[in-house]
Amino acid sequence: MTYLYLFIAILSEVIATVSLKASAGFSKLLPSIIVIIGYIISFILLSLVLKTLPISITYSSWAGLGIVLITITGYIFYDQKLDGFAIIGIALIIIGIILINIFSESSGH
Template sequence: MAYLYLFFAIIAEVIATSSIKASAGFSKLVPSIVVIIGYTISFMLLSLVLKTIPVGIAYASWSGLGIVFVAIVGYLLYGQKLDVVAICGIIMIIGGVLIMNIFSKTAYH
């Protein structure tokens, strides 16, 4: 269940982060509200995750996969380009998160 909460925490964080650009410096009401609600949900879920998963593993997964998903959203919604170096970096982030979660003996208390 903790990894399901972590997944939804990541999704909420990605929605919030992606909405920052749409908020135009918090001058647009609806995207600004999405940012606040998204981060609130994300941190609430992350706090539940930390009851089971160690903070280092949880935060590395949350931030690492958040970076990957935000880069994809930026590409799809905002037309931001991803060159070969960026794609290689994204692949390394995914690899690092997978290695930590699959092979680390600290993945659970």
């Protein structure tokens, strides 16, 4: 259940961040409401995850996967370009998250 909460927290943060751009500086009501609700959900779930997982694992997964998903979302929805170095960087983030969660002794499992 812990990793499900973490995954939902990451998705909530990504939705909130994408909506932050769409809110145009909080001048559009619906995207602004989505931002607030998304971040609230994300932080509530993160606090629950932190009862079980170490903060290093929780935050590195949340931030790293958030970066990857926001980058992909920006590419798809906002026509933001990705060059070779961006793709390599994303791959390294994913590899880092996998290494930390599966092989690191600090992961708590």
